[in-house]
Amino acid sequence: MLIATWNVNSVRTRLSQITNWINDVKPDILCLQETKVTDNDFPLAPFQELGYEVIICGQKSYNGVAIISKFKFENVNKGFTNDIYKKNISIDFNEQKRLISADINGLKIINVYVPNGSSLNSEKFDYKIKWLKHLSTFLDEQVRPDDLVCLVGDFNIAPHDIDIHSPQKYEGGIMASKIEREALNNVLKGRFIDSFRIFEKDTGYWSWWDYRNNAYELNKGWRIDHIYVSKNLSSRLKSCVIERNQRENLQPSDHAPVLINLDIDNHDEDFFDDDDDLFGI
DNA sequence: ATGGCAGAAGCATTCTGA
Numbered sequence: 425m426l427i428a429t430w431n432v433n434s435v436r437t438r439l440s441q442i443t444n445w446i447n448d449v450k451p452d453i454l455c456l457q458e459t460k461v462t463d464n465d466f467p468l469a470p471f472q473e474l475g476y477e478v479i480i481c482g483q484k485s486y487n488g489v490a491i492i493s494k495f496k497f498e499n500v501n502k503g504f505t506n507d508i509y510k511k512n513i514s515i516d517f518n519e520q521k522r523l524i525s526a527d528i529n530g531l532k533i534i535n536v537y538v539p540n541g542s543s544l545n546s547e548k549f550d551y552k553i554k555w556l557k558h559l560s561t562f563l564d565e566q567v568r569p570d571d572l573v574c575l576v577g578d579f580n581i582a583p584h585d586i587d588i589h590s591p592q593k594y595e596g597g598i599m600a601s602k603i604e605r606e607a608l609n610n611v612l613k614g615r616f617i618d619s620f621r622i623f624e625k626d627t628g629y630w631s632w633w634d635y636r637n638n639a640y641e642l643n644k645g646w647r648i649d650h651i652y653v654s655k656n657l658s659s660r661l662k663s664c665v666i667e668r669n670q671r672e673n674l675q676p677s678d679h680a681p682v683l684i685n686l687d688i689d690n691h692d693e694d695f696f697d698d699d700d701d702l703f704g705i
Numbered sequence: 706a707t708g709g710c711a712g713a714a715g716c717a718t719t720c721t722g723a
Contacts, residue, residue, distance in 0.1 A: 433711075433712070433722085434711090434712055434713080436712095437711090437712065437713095458712095458722085460712070460713070461713095484713080484714085485712080485713050485714070485720085485721085486713085486720090486721065486722085540721085540722060540723050541723085542721090542722085542723085578723095580722095580723065598723070599723065632723075634709085634710080634723070635709085635710035635711055635722095635723095636708080636709040636710045636711090637708095637709060637710085638709095639710095646723080648723080675711090678710085678711080678722090678723080
């Protein structure tokens, strides 16, 4: 089962690149961020024509998330759930469309677009940290111990120094600060693992390159897009790759897709069933 | 310290992103 996340920086501008990539890779589930479009104007048909269902949670100009799936959706949540939501009376975290989740083919898929935060002394940074705390509470209440969970998206945080091309230059700054990393760890709380780091321990792998300063050509990137899976899925992970060639498209997104292959189609029980059938022949 | 590049809104230029 192929599951992907991609900050596309406008689904309408990137539409043909996304459908081309779907035709090429044929993911089972694709989570999008920064769709930058209202639900009324979201281009559903191109994905439906490829045999996918779509759920969307968008707004005008900014933010916006969507999930595209070969399988049907159950228990769809757009934004934070009401029970969580009403506990915070100071900030309306559902105003900005940054969260969508659903149960898909036995998995709980949670797609996030974490706020960027601008700079450490800004109000936006304060919002980013509070948003992550809110997400942590959301997970506390939504996720059961035995759930099979994929928490994916653009986290706008490099988890470690090896996830930045020049860690000394950006040390302690936005997307690299201790405060953000601790807020992220509080979300993960030891219950999730970073799929990419199961397969690759080295530095030099990026999912985002700034449009400015020729960053892609100079390979000055950051790894800020992540696929976290619950620990009970770790033995099912077959691969995790960053599709960096998508950053070489004409008029590309500044992010590349991240893709995992999860072996949940062949449970042990199924193997036994197959064996029984074979012996019966 | 600032801008650089890109998208949306909307028609000149501003806001936002990371």
